Amino acid sequence: MPVRMCMVCRKRREKNELIRAVTKDNEVIADKSGKLQCRGFYLCPECLGEIQKKRVFERVLKHSVSPEVYKRFTDEVKGIEQQS
Numbered sequence: 517m518p519v520r521m522c523m524v525c526r527k528r529r530e531k532n533e534l535i536r537a538v539t540k541d542n543e544v545i546a547d548k549s550g551k552l553q554c555r556g557f558y559l560c561p562e563c564l565g566e567i568q569k570k571r572v573f574e575r576v577l578k579h580s581v582s583p584e585v586y587k588r589f590t591d592e593v594k595g596i597e598q599q600s
């Protein structure tokens with residue numbers, strides 16, 4: 517299994533343990549399938565609560581990001597976890 521680095525804590529973990537996010541239309545969305553052909557990055561589930569404080573999306577998108585974008589992303593990821 518390939519290893520990827522979390523954008524928040526910079527720990528390296530196996531790809532299937534991480535949440536994949538992609539940038540699309542100047543927003544960040546959760547990549548549920550792991551197959552979207554967009555520029556992506558990874559987060560560990562433990563770091564999900566830290567992404568807004570650490571301004572992860574601002575760093576990736578290079579512009580300001582509203583709290584709603586973070587909330588939508590977090591809700592989406594939690595939805596994925598409920599399904600599995």
Ligand SMILES: [Zn+2]
Nearest residue numbers: 522525560563
């Ligand atoms: Zn992490």
